[in-house]
Amino acid sequence: GENVEQHPSTLSVQEGDSAVIKCTYSDSASNYFPWYKQELGKGPQLIIDIRSNVGEKKDQRIAVTLNKTAKHFSLHITETQPEDSAVYFCAASINAGNMLTFGGGTRLMVKP
Amino acid sequence: GAVVSQHPSWVICKSGTSVKIECRSLDFQATTMFWYRQFPKQSLMLMATSNEGSKATYEQGVEKDKFLINHASLTLSTLTVTSAHPEDSSFYICSAPTRQEGTDTQYFGPGTRLTVL
Numbered sequence: 001g002e003n004v005e006q007h008p009s010t011l012s013v014q015e016g017d018s019a020v021i022k023c024t025y026s027d028s029a030s031n032y033f034p035w036y037k038q039e040l041g042k043g044p045q046l047i048i049d050i051r052s053n054v055g056e057k058k059d060q061r062i063a064v065t066l067n068k069t070a071k072h073f074s075l076h077i078t079e080t081q082p083e084d085s086a087v088y089f090c091a092a093s094i095n096a097g098n099m100l101t102f103g104g105g106t107r108l109m110v111k112p
Numbered sequence: 113g114a115v116v117s118q119h120p121s122w123v124i125c126k127s128g129t130s131v132k133i134e135c136r137s138l139d140f141q142a143t144t145m146f147w148y149r150q151f152p153k154q155s156l157m158l159m160a161t162s163n164e165g166s167k168a169t170y171e172q173g174v175e176k177d178k179f180l181i182n183h184a185s186l187t188l189s190t191l192t193v194t195s196a197h198p199e200d201s202s203f204y205i206c207s208a209p210t211r212q213e214g215t216d217t218q219y220f221g222p223g224t225r226l227t228v229l
Contacts, residue, residue: 032216034217034218036220041223041225042222042223043116043118043205043220043221043222043223044156044205044220045220046217046218046219046220049217089155089156093218095216096209096215096216096217096218097144097209097216097218098209099146099158099161100146100156100158100207100218101158102155102156102157103155104154104155105154105155
């Protein structure tokens with residue numbers, strides 16, 4: 001089955017700096033790669049996703065890149081703000097209608 | 113985005129009792145829903161796939177007789193934790209995929225925190 005590794009497990013940045021979180025996956029059949037933000041005591045919130053037919057996707061301060069050959073994808077957050085502080089999870093799946101395999105999570109702390 | 117709700121948001125019960133958790137898709141129909149479990153400071157682990165009108169599919173190591181899943185309609189799936197014990201205390205989260213504007217996406221509910229005393 002699919003295995004998703006996520007690094008780093010914790011990340012502390014200064015407000016305004018960029019944050020990068022990286023994930024690798026094992027199953028070459030995976031084509032759907034979402035990123036979720038989870039605040040304490042809440043369910044995961046989809047922030048961006050990418051499919052295997054594109055290499056990069058951007059939405060305002062958030063961007064995701066995908067390298068299918070190397071089986072890794074990354075989340076980039078620019079101009080970080082304190083409200084970006086949360087746990088971020090990457091995931092992989094064959095498609096969006098299928099079960100997701102999650103990475104271990106990254107606790108992002110943005111210091112004012 | 114689409115909305116998935118869960119009820120209750122939290123529940124405390126005594127050991128040996130059963131607890132039912134509901135997952136609803138509020139503005140779309142979902143023939144499939146997924147149930148995940150999340151222990152403190154850990155990732156989400158898939159427990160089972162809930163299929164409308166048929167039996168759920170359980171992941172390896174998840175006891176189907178302990179975690180009963182019923183997907184009786186296109187907008188509701190329920191997870192019943194039977195004879196709950198303290199080790200069942202966890203954050204239970206459901207998700208449902210949907211197609212919006214021609215694109216498939218999966219949305220999560222807000223989660224249900226179960227504490228078994």
